[in-house]
Amino acid sequence: METLDILTIGAGPIGLACGIEAKNNGLNYLIVEKGALINSLYHYPLFMTFFSTADRLEIGNIPFMCLAPKPGRQEALEYYRSVARNKELNVHLYERVEEVSKQSDNIFLVKTSKQNYLARNVIVATGFYDIPVYMNTPGEELSKVRHYYKEAHEYVMQKVLVIGANNSAVDAALEIWRKGGDVTMLIRDDKIGERVKYWVKPDIENRIKEGSIKAYFKSKLIEIKLHSVIIENEDRKLIELENDFVLAMTGYHPDFGMLRKFGIELDETNGFTPMHKWETMETNVEGLFLAGVVCGGLNTHKWFIENSRVHATQILSCIMKRR
Numbered sequence: 001m002e003t004l005d006i007l008t009i010g011a012g013p014i015g016l017a018c019g020i021e022a023k024n025n026g027l028n029y030l031i032v033e034k035g036a037l038i039n040s041l042y043h044y045p046l047f048m049t050f051f052s053t054a055d056r057l058e059i060g061n062i063p064f065m066c067l068a069p070k071p072g073r074q075e076a077l078e079y080y081r082s083v084a085r086n087k088e089l090n091v092h093l094y095e096r097v098e099e100v101s102k103q104s105d106n107i108f109l110v111k112t113s114k115q116n117y118l119a120r121n122v123i124v125a126t127g128f129y130d131i132p133v134y135m136n137t138p139g140e141e142l143s144k145v146r147h148y149y150k151e152a153h154e155y156v157m158q159k160v161l162v163i164g165a166n167n168s169a170v171d172a173a174l175e176i177w178r179k180g181g182d183v184t185m186l187i188r189d190d191k192i193g194e195r196v197k198y199w200v201k202p203d204i205e206n207r208i209k210e211g212s213i214k215a216y217f218k219s220k221l222i223e224i225k226l227h228s229v230i231i232e233n234e235d236r237k238l239i240e241l242e243n244d245f246v247l248a249m250t251g252y253h254p255d256f257g258m259l260r261k262f263g264i265e266l267d268e269t270n271g272f273t274p275m276h277k278w279e280t281m282e283t284n285v286e287g288l289f290l291a292g293v294v295c296g297g298l299n300t301h302k303w304f305i306e307n308s309r310v311h312a313t314q315i316l317s318c319i320m321k322r323r
Contacts, residue, residue, distance in 0.1 A: 007123070165191070
């Protein structure tokens with residue numbers, strides 16, 4: 001079996017950037033992705049707009065041309081598809097990595113759903129969008145509860161409870177309201193999140209102020225029923241609301257079980273941050289690296305495409321020095 005110089009897990013923007021750097025350095029590499037190309041972005045809401053400008057999302061020195069001030073999901077998918085084609089990257093799609101283990105000769109054995117590989121170095125660039133932060137609330141298992149939001153159409157003329165106060169919750173609430181849904185927001189703090197996009201924040205605040213979108217601040221969800229929800233308001237009074245759908249926009253986190261299985265230690269005192277060296281992105285397992293937003297653990301607000309693109313060059317610099 002041929003031994004790869006690098007096997008990268010995840011074909012998102014940062015995984016592709018790692019592939020580009022490996023190719024530029026003449027290394028034998030492979031990118032393995034369990035879903036579609038740019039799988040996380042593919043599952044984003046249809047009309048999502050990035051906080052970053054197009055130039056900050058570029059990889060591989062390929063310009064990201066965009067007419068709008070900030071690109072949306074569709075433009076990003078087209079751009080990264082073009083990058084993968086232009087660079088002729090070696091990517092295997094719909095192939096899930098199941099095991100990464102280091103052998104006695106310091107070579108990694110990587111087992112996937114389709115075959116096995118040998119690699120001198122492994123890069124984990126899997127992001128954090130795969131696993132929702134569950135509420136552990138009675139009724140959460142009902143089919144009316146959604147942890148991902150795609151588009152507003154299915155919620156037209158429905159009573160929708162949106163849980164959360166950050167970008168995903170705010171975008172969903174505004175889009176559903178504009179398409180004719182009856183939207184109520186449930187927010188555990190006393191205000192809309194500080195990280196909400198600056199051009200969207202006044203919009204949601206004004207819709208709440210005028211009563212177009214109802215909001216319960218400093219409140220929590222107690223139970224989800226088939227046709228209603230029970231919440232506890234800031235006065236600790238229980239209120240039952242008619243309800244058709246619950247959108248739990250409570251956030252997401254990396255696959256910690258997978259990281260532990262690979263031998264990566266997690267700092268439980270700091271949001272389960274995977275242990276790694278900032279200058280090289282190497283974990284406690286020599287030759288096993290992290291790249292992209294997976295590095296933040298539960299601190300998913302810390303890393304974005306624009307500030308983690310550099311991880312690819314950091315990792316390849318470390319690998320090439322060892323060679």
